[in-house]
Amino acid sequence: MKQKILFGTLLIASLGTVSLAFAQQTTTPPLPPQATEFYTPIPPKVTPGAMNHQAPSDAIVLFDGSSLSNFVSAKDGSSPAPWKIEQGELVVQKGTGDIQSKLSFGDAQYHIEWSAPTEIVGEGQGRGNSGFFLMGLYEVQILDSYESKTYTNGQAGSIYKQYPPLVNPLRGPGDWNYYDIIFKAPRFDKNGMLTSPATVTVMINGVLVQNNVTLKGPTEYIGIPNYKAHADALPIKLQDHSNPVRFRNIWVRPL
Numbered sequence: 001m002k003q004k005i006l007f008g009t010l011l012i013a014s015l016g017t018v019s020l021a022f023a024q025q026t027t028t029p030p031l032p033p034q035a036t037e038f039y040t041p042i043p044p045k046v047t048p049g050a051m052n053h054q055a056p057s058d059a060i061v062l063f064d065g066s067s068l069s070n071f072v073s074a075k076d077g078s079s080p081a082p083w084k085i086e087q088g089e090l091v092v093q094k095g096t097g098d099i100q101s102k103l104s105f106g107d108a109q110y111h112i113e114w115s116a117p118t119e120i121v122g123e124g125q126g127r128g129n130s131g132f133f134l135m136g137l138y139e140v141q142i143l144d145s146y147e148s149k150t151y152t153n154g155q156a157g158s159i160y161k162q163y164p165p166l167v168n169p170l171r172g173p174g175d176w177n178y179y180d181i182i183f184k185a186p187r188f189d190k191n192g193m194l195t196s197p198a199t200v201t202v203m204i205n206g207v208l209v210q211n212n213v214t215l216k217g218p219t220e221y222i223g224i225p226n227y228k229a230h231a232d233a234l235p236i237k238l239q240d241h242s243n244p245v246r247f248r249n250i251w252v253r254p255l
């Protein structure tokens with residue numbers, strides 16, 4: 001009996017020694033708090049817009065109500081943009097075609113404000129339809145789907161025919177909606193193979209509707225989307241879908 005107790009005591013003592021040695025081997029000395037505090041590079045200072053939706057100091061303003069000088073017709077990419085400015089608001093002119101920015105963009109943050117026509121005409125995709133095309137290829141839908149039914153992946157805030165919006169935070173015809181969009185352009189290798197698809201995050205009126213979704217390719221009206229290699233930066237496009245949608249405050253921050 002005595003032997004058993006002695007053996008037990010020795011076993012516990014030796015296990016204790018082993019675990020102590022293990023603990024000594026794996027414990028690192030405590031870090032000072034400064035070890036995880038970094039001072040460079042310093043994030044650039046940006047002055048926020050005076051009002052909520054005005055452009056921050058480092059944005060490129062594409063439309064501020066004064067002129068269409070930053071846009072051209074998308075028909076030929078060079079002739080003057082054929083839409084009208086009325087009281088500082090850009091109005092789609094039916095039948096004149098899409099317009100596109102003179103500058104090209106890849107990864108970028110966008111802000112855009114739009115308002116559906118107060119005179120309600122049509123329904124579904126025929127009511128207050130326009131679109132904001134990232135790189136001229138990937139459409140974030142603009143549509144008066146405030147109280148008008150259509151396919152969910154075609155309503156306002158959808159990535160057209162790819163992703164419906166998570167919610168519908170739209171304001172009604174005549175009121176202003178604002179989109180904040182964060183876009184990562186797709187990457188292609190030198191052989192034109194897709195190495196990284198595009199992703200996009202969209203907020204409507206400050207409410208998240210697309211949470212970093214992965215685009216399946218250019219947004220198509222008919223058929224399955226498929227990537228085709230293109231430039232690292234391309235103009236954005238605004239759609240003429242025959243409805244007099246109005247725009248104001250369009251700015252971009254290339255990333």
Ligand code: MG
Pocket residue numbers: 129130131139141142239241
């Ligand atoms: Mg559209």
